[in-house]
Structure formats: C-alpha cells, structure tokens
Amino acid sequence: MFIQQLVNGITQGSMFALLAISFGIVYGTLRLLNFATGSMYMIGAYFGWLMVHHVASNLFLALLAGAAAGYVVGYILERFAFRALRGVARIASLICTIGFAMFFNELMSVVFGAERKAMPSFYADTAFVIQGVSVSWLQIILVMVAATVLILLQLLIYRTKLGLAIRAVSLDFKTASLMGIPTDRVISLTFSLAGAVAGISGVLAAAYYNALFPYMGNMAGLKSFSAAVFGGLTSIPGAILGGYLLGIIENFAVQFISSGYRDIIGFSILVIFLLLRPQGLLGRKTD
Amino acid sequence: MRNVLRTITAVLLVFVVMGPLFASGAAEADDTIHIALSAPITGDWSEFGINFQRSVELAISELNAQGGILGRQVRLSVGDTQGNPQQAATLAQQWTSDPTVVAQIGPFASGPSMAMQPIFDSAGMVQLSPTASHTEYAGGSRWSFGIVGTQAGEGPFNANYAYNEIGIRNIAILHINNDWGIDTANFFTRAFEGLGGRVTRTEFYFEGESDFTAVLSTLRESGADGLFIASFYNDGAAINIQRDRLGWGVPVIGPTSLYSPQLIALGGSSVEGLFTGTGFFTPDPDPAVRQYVQSFQAKYGALPNFHAALAYDAMKLLADAIERAGSTDSEAIRSAMAETRDFPGLAGSITFTPAGDAVKGYRMLQIRNGEFVVYD
Numbered sequence: 001m002f003i004q005q006l007v008n009g010i011t012q013g014s015m016f017a018l019l020a021i022s023f024g025i026v027y028g029t030l031r032l033l034n035f036a037t038g039s040m041y042m043i044g045a046y047f048g049w050l051m052v053h054h055v056a057s058n059l060f061l062a063l064l065a066g067a068a069a070g071y072v073v074g075y076i077l078e079r080f081a082f083r084a085l086r087g088v089a090r091i092a093s094l095i096c097t098i099g100f101a102m103f104f105n106e107l108m109s110v111v112f113g114a115e116r117k118a119m120p121s122f123y124a125d126t127a128f129v130i131q132g133v134s135v136s137w138l139q140i141i142l143v144m145v146a147a148t149v150l151i152l153l154q155l156l157i158y159r160t161k162l163g164l165a166i167r168a169v170s171l172d173f174k175t176a177s178l179m180g181i182p183t184d185r186v187i188s189l190t191f192s193l194a195g196a197v198a199g200i201s202g203v204l205a206a207a208y209y210n211a212l213f214p215y216m217g218n219m220a221g222l223k224s225f226s227a228a229v230f231g232g233l234t235s236i237p238g239a240i241l242g243g244y245l246l247g248i249i250e251n252f253a254v255q256f257i258s259s260g261y262r263d264i265i266g267f268s269i270l271v272i273f274l275l276l277r278p279q280g281l282l283g284r285k286t287d
Numbered sequence: 288m289r290n291v292l293r294t295i296t297a298v299l300l301v302f303v304v305m306g307p308l309f310a311s312g313a314a315e316a317d318d319t320i321h322i323a324l325s326a327p328i329t330g331d332w333s334e335f336g337i338n339f340q341r342s343v344e345l346a347i348s349e350l351n352a353q354g355g356i357l358g359r360q361v362r363l364s365v366g367d368t369q370g371n372p373q374q375a376a377t378l379a380q381q382w383t384s385d386p387t388v389v390a391q392i393g394p395f396a397s398g399p400s401m402a403m404q405p406i407f408d409s410a411g412m413v414q415l416s417p418t419a420s421h422t423e424y425a426g427g428s429r430w431s432f433g434i435v436g437t438q439a440g441e442g443p444f445n446a447n448y449a450y451n452e453i454g455i456r457n458i459a460i461l462h463i464n465n466d467w468g469i470d471t472a473n474f475f476t477r478a479f480e481g482l483g484g485r486v487t488r489t490e491f492y493f494e495g496e497s498d499f500t501a502v503l504s505t506l507r508e509s510g511a512d513g514l515f516i517a518s519f520y521n522d523g524a525a526i527n528i529q530r531d532r533l534g535w536g537v538p539v540i541g542p543t544s545l546y547s548p549q550l551i552a553l554g555g556s557s558v559e560g561l562f563t564g565t566g567f568f569t570p571d572p573d574p575a576v577r578q579y580v581q582s583f584q585a586k587y588g589a590l591p592n593f594h595a596a597l598a599y600d601a602m603k604l605l606a607d608a609i610e611r612a613g614s615t616d617s618e619a620i621r622s623a624m625a626e627t628r629d630f631p632g633l634a635g636s637i638t639f640t641p642a643g644d645a646v647k648g649y650r651m652l653q654i655r656n657g658e659f660v661v662y663d
Contacts, residue, residue: 001508004533008500106329114333115589116521118553124532134534209497210528211521211553215331219495254501259490260464262501 003133005251011139011208013247014146018201019224020231020239021149025194028234029170030187032090036077036097037198038221039104042214044070044199045206046108049119059122063145063203070199071192073104078191083184101217109214116213119206142204149197150240157236166190170234226270232283241281246270319362320355320615322347322605323382325393325403326598327370331495334521335395338595339417340365341587343392345579346602356606357613368394375399376406383410389615390415392601395594397421397466404428411617413624415605417597421466422474425643432624434604434637435597436566436647438467441542442474444649445515445564449540450482452651452662453562455513457485459506461499461526462517464491471517471542479515487511496522499529507535516541520592524553531557538562543649547592551657562662564649567596567634570659576633593634600632 019041026034044066051065052058081096123137157163165186168176177183205220206212223246231242246266253265274280324343327336347361355361366382368375375394382388383406390413394400400419407414408428415432416424420441425433449455458479462468468491476486488509490502503526506514514537516526523545530539539561546565550558569580569590579599583591591599605620607630612619630637635647653662 001504004504005501008498008504011500012498109329109333114329114337115549116334116524116553118524118555121555136532205497209525210555211497211525213521214333215495216497219497251501255505259492259502259505263493 001255003131005255006248007133007135007139009248009251010244011142011247012251013244014142015201015205015208015220015243016224016227016247017146017240017243018149018197018204019220020228020243021153021236022194022198022201023225023228024231024233024236024239025153025190025197027228028236029166029190030082032082032093032097033225034077034081034097034191034194035094035221035225036073036081036101036104037194037224038217038219039101040070040073040077040195040198040217041202041205041220042108042212042217043073043104044195044202045119045212045216046112046202047199048203048206049117049212052120057120059141059203059207062207063200066199066203067196068199070195070197070202072195073199074192074195075188077195078188082187082191101221105214105217112214114214116211119210119212121210122207138208142208145200145204146240146243149200150236153193153197153236162186162189223266226267230270230273230280232280234284235280235282238280238282245281318359320357320359320389320609321362321364321385321387322602323385323388323391323393324363324365325368325375325378325382325391325399326365327395327399328365328367330369330371332370332395335418335519335594336367336370338592339393339395339598341583342591342595342598343602345582345586346599346606349582350602350606356609357615361606364388368399370396370399372399372402376402379403379406383407383412388412389609390605390617390620392417392598392605394419397424397470400424400431400433401427401466404431407431411621413605413608413617413620415601415624417601418594421470422644425640429625429643430621432639432643432645434601434632434634434645434647435543436635436649437644438470438474438542439644440647441564441649442471443478444651445540445542446475446478446482446484448562448564448651448662449513449515449538450479450484453513453538453540455484455538455540457487457511458513458515459487459509459511460489460515460517461502461506462489462491463519463522464493468517472515475515475517475542492518492522497525499526500533503530503533503535507533511537513537514539516545519544520547520550521553524550524558527554527557527561543593546652546659547594548590549592551654551659556657558654559657561654562651563654563659564651565593565659566647566649567593568650568652568659568661573633575631579633596634597632600630600634600637604630604632604637 022037047069048062048066051062085092126134127137165181169186227242227246228239231238250266326339366378397419400416418435419433420435422437462472543564545563608623612623637645651662652659
C-alpha cells in the first residue's frame with residue numbers, strides 16, 4: 001500500500017514537475033506569473049491527440065507535436081501579453097495571461113467540442129512489479145521525460161551562450177540590453193521554451209489518463225503553480241522537487257486520512273512551509 | 288413658436304430612438320412563445336450544457352415545423368450558468384424580469400437549480416429542470432419540476448440489482464462531492480444496507496479531479512467485492528481506467544449518469560462488464576426514440592445521451608403543458624404541468640408526484656463486448 005501510493009505520487013508528481021518548470025522559467029526570467037500555463041498544457045494535449053489520430057499513433061511524435069504547439073502558444077503569449085505591454089505595470093501582463101487562459105480554453109472548446117476525447121494507451125504493459133505493485137512503462141517514461149527536460153534545461157541555461165543571455169536578462173534586463181544582448185529574442189525564446197515544456201506535460205497527462213478536455217489545464221495549472229512556489233519559483237531543480245513532493249504528499253494524504261483532505265493537506269503544507277521559508281525549497285533569497 | 292417646434296422635435300426624437308424598442312418588444316410578445324433555457328454552455332459541464340441546447344433547439348424546430356404551440360412559433364433564449372449557482376441566480380433574475388419569457392427550462396445540476404428556485408418561486412415562473420435530481424429540489428417550490436426522477440427511486444433500484452442480481456455483499460462507494468453525488472451515495476447506502484449488504488468504505492472526489500489512483504487504492508484495501516460509483520460518465524471512464532490499471536477487478540455499478548456512448552469511447556476495455564441503469568437507450572427500437580436519435584445525429588454528428596434526451600423531453604413536455612393550459616398564463620401552465628399523467632417521454636414516461644418529481648422506470652444495462660446491452 002505504501003509503495004502503491006509512492007508510485008502514484010511519483011507519476012502524478014512528474015506531470016506537476018514539468019508544469020512547475022514552465023512557471024519557473026517564465027517567472028525566473030521575467031518575474032511574471034504566467035497563468036496561461038495550464039492552457040499551454042491543454043493545447044499541447046490537443047495537438048498530441050491530433051498527431052495520434054491523424055498522423056501516426058506514436059507517443060513520441062505526439063510529445064513532439066505537443067511541444068511544438070506549446071512553443072507557438074508561448075510565442076503568441078509573449079508577443080501579446082508581455083511585449084505589447086512592456087512599460088505598463090507588471091499586473092497588466094499577469095491579468096493578460098489570465099485572459100489568454102480563458103480565451104484558449106473557450107477557443108478549444110468551440111473548435112474541438114467541450115466533450116472529453118479519448119487518448120489511446122501507450123506503453124501500458126507492466127515494466128516491473130515491486131511488492132505486488134505493478135509499474136507500467138508509461139510511468140517510467142513519464143519520469144524519464146521529466147528528468148530529460150530538467151537536464152536539457154540545466155545544460156541550456158548553464159552551459160550555452162543562450163543560457164548566459166537568459167541569466168543576464170533575468171538578473172538585470174536593462175543592463176543586459178546595454179551589453180548588446182538581444183533581450184526581445186531571449187525573452188521570446190524563454191516563453192516559447194516554457195510553452196514547449198507545458199505542452200509535453202499535457203501530452204503525457206492525456207496519455208496517462210487516456211483523456212483530454214478543454215478545461216484539463218485549470219486544476220493542473222493551479223497545483224503546479226503551488227508546486228513551483230513550494231520549490232522556489234526561480235529554481236528549476238526546485239520546481240521539479242516541488243512537483244514531486246506535492247504529488248507524493250497528496251497521495252499519502254488520501255491514504256492516511258481521507259480523499260477529501262487531499263488538497264487541504266497539500267495546500268496546508270504549502271502555506272506552513274512558505275511561512276517558514278518564503279523563498280521556497282531551492283529559491284534565491286534576494287527578492 | 289420656436290418653443291413649440293423644439294418640443295415637437297424632442298418628442299419625435301424620443302420616439303425615433305425608443306420606437307424600435309417598443310415595436311420589437313410588442314411584436315415578439317404577441318406572435319411568439321418565448322422559452323428560456325439555462326444551461327452550462329461554458330465551463331466544466333459545458334458538454335452537458337451544449338447537449339441541452341442542441342436537444343431543445345431540435346425539439347423547437349420540430350414544434351415550429353408542426354405549427355408551433357397554440358398556433359404560435361416558439362422562440363428560444365439561451366443563458367449560460369457556467370455550472371455556477373451564483374451565475375444561475377443572476378440568470379433567473381434576467382428571465383423573470385423579461386415579461387415575454389413564458390417558462391424556463393434548466394439548469395443542469397441540482398445546485399444551480401436550487402439557487403434559481405427562490406427567484407422563480409417569487410416571480411411565479413415554471414422552472415423545469417431536465418436533470419436536477421436532488422430530493423429537495425422539486426419539493427422546494429410549487430413552480431419547480433424535475434423529470435429525471437430522484438435518487439430516492441434510483442437508489443433502491445441500483446441497490447437491488449447490486450445485491451440480488453449481481454450478488455455483491457460488501458460494496459465500496461466513490462462519489463463526486465456535490466449535492467447530487469452525496470444524495471446518490473446516501474440513497475444507495477440506505478437501500479443497500481436495508482437489503483443486508485455492507486458498505487465497506489465511502490470516499491469522494493472533487494469536481495475537476497483527474498487522478499483517482501490514490502482513492503481507488505484506499506477503497507480496494509477496504510475488502511469490498513463490488514464498487515458503486517456515483518459520477519458522470521466522463522469521470523466514470525477515468526475511474527475505471529485507473530481501477531483497471533491497479534488490477535482491481537470487481538463488479539462496478541453506477542447510476543443513470545454513467546450511461547453514454549462516451550463511457551465506452553473513453554473507458555475502452557476498462558468498462559467492460561460495468562452495470563448502469565438508464566431511462567434512455569440509444570438502440571431502443573421505439574420509433575420516437577429512433578427518430579430522435581437519427582435527427583440528432585444528422586444535425587450534430589454525435590449520438591445523444593440520457594441527459595440530451597431528458598432536455599428534449601422537457602421541451603416537448605412544456606409544449607404539451609402549454610397546449611393543455613390553452614394559454615401562456617404562468618399559473619395555467621403550472622397547473623397543466625402538475626396534472627401531467629404518463630407523458631410519453633423518450634427517457635421514460637412522466638407522471639409528477641405532488642412535490643413535482645417525476646416517477647420513472649429504469650432499465651439495467653451492462654457493457655458486453657464494447658456495447659451496452661439490456662441486462663436481465
């Protein structure tokens with residue numbers, strides 16, 4: 001039973017973690033909370049589904065389609081919710097991301113219909129069994145994808161010139177610009193990367209739950225935002241850790257108390273933790 | 288002279304500006320019958336709301352093709368509750384303040400229905416919800432009617448099948464945590480325990496949840512030899528996929544809300560063998576049902592479900608009641624509605640109890656080889 005809930009928690013945590021990274025990349029660079037993250041996740045799921053149904057029934061192609069769709073949506077968001085509102089109070093951009101979230105949710109519900117769509121199972125076969133609990137290949141893939149995205153992002157940010165530019169923009173936007181860094185392109189790319197990660201997460205969630213619908217991103221977005229805050233909004237490893245911890249804590253709360261307390265326990269721990277350590281698990285203390 | 292001219296000009300201007308308002312309002316009030324529909328067109332329940340709108344529009348186009356009601360064409364206004372009680376109450380204010388609205392159909396869930404109820408009650412407008420099944424809904428006002436049948440009738444039907452036909456003795460219950468889910472779980476529990484069965488554990492989930500693995504693991508631990516799920520078909524499919532993945536193979540039974548072709552489309556092999564009651568069955572050989580299924584499919588490219596059929600029944604019943612009342616007077620419509628006896632609905636015949644609930648008959652279906660079949 002303990003193992004079962006741990007496996008459940010890690011699987012769910014992988015999806016939270018990817019979405020939390022998406023929040024983290026945007027917030028880390030621009031100090032902007034992107035509340036359309038859940039919508040990028042949902043749109044990623046729909047494009048993954050389109051790939052599976054109309055092109056090829058392959059999970060990895062679906063993940064690519066989801067990432068591409070998220071990338072484009074991220075680009076659009078940056079153009080309209082951020083660049084167009086530069087120089088205006090940051091709150092305007094934040095409200096604009098909320099507006100875009102509603103716009104995308106309703107748009108998808110009009111275009112594809114509000115009803116749930118079925119996503120076929122991929123890699124549902126049992127990979128191994130520990131103490132009577134079977135773990136499927138899909139669950140392993142979920143964890144592997146989250147780990148790969150983390151490693152690639154860390155490499156990108158700390159080992160490439162582009163990463164250096166992203167870090168410079170995140171530390172001081174104006175100085176970075178004066179130093180000749182093309183800040184517009186860097187910011188645009190950051191948003192697009194965040195969209196791609198959210199899109200991947202959406203395809204994984206659709207494959208794991210075998211379903212997708214226009215409002216799937218609402219709760220996922222909210223929980224992942226909490227996971228990102230929990231881990232420290234500016235830190236990508238923190239976002240990953242926050243995602244996994246939230247997933248595991250929630251599943252154990254169901255096991256040991258009751259299903260109704262799932263979110264109560266998860267969010268209570270979040271609030272208490274933030275009172276003690278406001279910057280989150282791995283966040284920077286400076287701001 | 289100039290003053291007189293100025294006054295005349297002012298009066299004329301007022302008429303020019305206001306004229307179209309008076310004219311259109313009066314014309315609509317005279318030659319059409321204006322029906323309001325409240326449904327969750329957007330939000331988490333939008334697939335149900337959109338089906339409501341489709342069915343009611345289909346029923347109205349049929350009525351209008353046959354000459355309308357009382358020889359007048361029917362006009363529909365659709366309002367979006369978003370599945371939200373506050374939004375529903377605002378809509379109720381909007382409908383009751385419009386003198387042309389004759390009666391209101393909707394909304395979808397019990398919560399918003401009960402939020403709208405006091406407003407219709409004080410304004411004296413018929414509220415006909417196709418699907419609200421909370422036992423306190425229809426009895427809450429003389430103006431409120433529900434045609435889905437309540438859990439007070441459905442609970443014992445399901446419990447009897449679970450205990451006597453399927454042979455479950457220890458059952459675990461998973462329900463959605465809203466008015467309807469709590470009611471459904473309670474009535475089922477009471478009836479099942481009344482028969483001598485035992486409920487091993489009752490757990491619930493919140494709307495919008497997509498991960499049921501943890502709660503299913505807990506229910507499995509309780510040692511049940513059957514599972515009752517009080518949810519809609521979309522959650523029902525997700526629950527069964529995850530139950531199947533956990534390798535928990537017990538008989539699963541659920542109320543009429545599970546019956547939809549979408550349950551099989553989404554749930555695949557995991558819903559094989561599942562039991563669900565229904566009042567409406569798409570492959571029903573009944574000619575009225577067949578005609579409705581065909582027109583719905585031709586017009587919208589999708590199969591209707593139980594909820595859609597109930598919305599269609601609601602519109603046809605309302606038309607019938609207005610015909611019988613012989614006028615669009617609210618009190619006359621209400622009396623005619625209350626006097627309904629054996630109205631031949633697609634989702635079962637309708638006779639109202641004094642409270643305004645419909646007494647319905649159900650059939651038990653089982654999913655075999657990926658299809659719903661009548662279980663006898």
